[in-house]
Each structure stands twice: as structure tokens, then as C-alpha cells.
Amino acid sequence: MKKAVESSGTGKKFGATQALKDISFVVNEGEIFGFIGPDGAGKTTLFRIITTLLLPDEGEMKVLGLDCRSGYKELRKNIGYMPGRFSLYQDLSVEENLHFYATVFGTTVEENYDLISGIYSHIEPFKKRLAGRLSGGMKQKLALSCALIHKPALLVLDEPTTGVDAVSRSEFWEMLKKLKPYNITIIVSTPYMDEAMKCDRVALIQDGQILSVDQPEKVRDGFSRKLFSVKAPEKYKLITALRSYPGISTAYPFGDAVHVTFKDDDFDDALYDYLDRMGITDVKITGTRAGIEDRFLELMGSKV
Ligand SMILES: Nc1ncnc2c1ncn2[C@@H]1O[C@H](COP(=O)(O)OP(=O)(O)O)[C@@H](O)[C@H]1O
Ligand SMILES: [Mg+2]
16 A cells, blocks of 8 residues: 655654654545544644654654655645635635635646535636635635645645534545545544544544554454443532542543443442432433544543
8 A cells, every 4th residue: 555644754843842752653645534632632733743843852753755854845736725724815705715716826726626626616606706705614625625625645634623513524425435446545633533533544632642543443343441331410519429439430521421441450340329318310321332432532631
């Protein structure tokens, strides 16, 4: 399999802040590869290095077979980058933005229209509207169209779905899946754990370090404890009570449930009585499979 990105030991400091530390990973050609991590994890710094906008202090970064230092001119022609904050010209119209990006990359909208048509068709009815006056979801579609218009081999999307509504978020991932036949490698970052499941492989990143790289299902399987889902109508009261129960090791909110692990790993029957004494009724406890989030929290916990 050909490698689209190969990072070995990449490091970057800003003054005293170690933004990235010993980052090593490989992205294969044609993959949708996700970086999942909270604010400040180092995602944007890493993406700026991959897109040659920032130089690493340490390590080796090869992108599309070229070194990120010496190959930057060639690389910039072959990478599409959608930065987290908007890359669009707010006072140009939709179609003017698109034509602008096509021209900068020495191509035309017509030449690569088939690649973006599935995405651009959603916003084409508004092509005369100024980009600044589009909704968040529409801006995101236009920014993606602009990042793709020169048919890049590598598409780098920094938190493309942050701050957009749930429907637009899921539409966005559908659009990315539709790019599969074009064999474009996609690197995408997100703070949303549910989006991790839509990637071929994900890297969990925190404090400038990669905690795990794997297929999302395998990341879930990496969870090492028995996990239980506890539900009760008053969730806040429930989580507070669970966290003060001596037999419980961890208790984290997860959707409408609380995910707990026990110090002895196995379920502790006395918990029912305890919750009853705490005035918590209608309690439902079942064994459950870990989500990516559970594994992330476990890895983060074990690092301390
Ligand atoms: N230009 C910069 N100058 C100083 N510190 C920076 C700069 N860019 C990022 N950082 C710091 O590096 C760390 C990683 O930031 P960033 O890469 O933006 O993370 P993320 O994109 O995951 O939120 C943070 O501690 C951030 O404050
Ligand atoms: Mg960022």
C-alpha cells in the first residue's frame, strides 16, 4: 500500500509549550484518517506541518513521498487544506470564491467540476450570494468545494464540522465518503468522538502526543475493563452518587447513561442498595460495549 503521509518523531515547540512530541504515524493512500482530540491537543499544529505552512523542530515528515521541508513547492500544488477558521473570502460571492481558488491553482472550475458537483450542487442555487452571508453548513460546503477544486491528492480538513448543526455534520461525512472513488487521501480532525467511527483509522491525540492509532472498532476493543451502563431519570444526581460510591473506579456521562467501571472489575450488587439509599429510583444497569470515548478516557487516565 502506498503511503500518503509518514511522520516519524515529529516535534514542535512554541516557546515553552511542547505542542507536538514524538509524533509517529502513517496514513495510507485513499484512507480517511481522523485525528481525534480536545482543544489544545496539537491537531492544528500537526496539520500546518503536513500542509507545509509550519516547519517541525524535530523528526521527519514525508507527505506524498516528499519531504515537508524540501518538497514544499510541489506539495502545495497537491494538497487541499480547509483550515478550522474560514478560508473563504467573505465579501466575494459563492462562485467568485470557487473561481478564485481554481485560478490560484492554475485550473478552472469546469475542469474539475465532476469532483465537486455532489457538494457544490447544494450551494449552487445561492452562487451569487456573498460567502459571508451563508449559513455555517453552507460555508462548510463551499470551503470543501474550494479545497477540492484543484483535485488534490491529499485533502486536509481541520475541524470541518466544529460549530455546525448535527444535520450538516452528518451530511458533511456523507460527502467525504462520496470522494472514495477518486482515491483522495483525507486527513480530518474533530473533537467529536462519534465522528471517529466514520474514519477508516483514527489517531487519538492529547497534549501533543498520540495515544493510539487504529481502526475505530479496534480502538473500542482496546478498552480493558468490564463496562456497565447505568441509567436513571435524574442523571446529574446519579453521576454524583456513582462517583462517591467507594466500589466504583470511573463514572463518565455517555449519552443518556453513565458508563462505570468497578475497582474489582466485576459488577458490585451492593450498588443497587446504595443508590436506593441515596434516593435514586428507576435504576437500570446493563453490561455494555465501550465506545471510542471510553477508550480515550481510559488512555488519558492511564497516562497521568
Ligand atoms: N502560534 C502559536 N504560538 C504559541 N503557542 C501555540 C501556537 N499555536 C499553537 N500553540 C499551542 O500549542 C498547543 C497545541 O495547539 P493546537 O495545535 O492549536 O491544538 P488543537 O488544534 O488540537 O486545538 C496549544 O497549547 C496551543 O496553545
Ligand atoms: Mg485546532
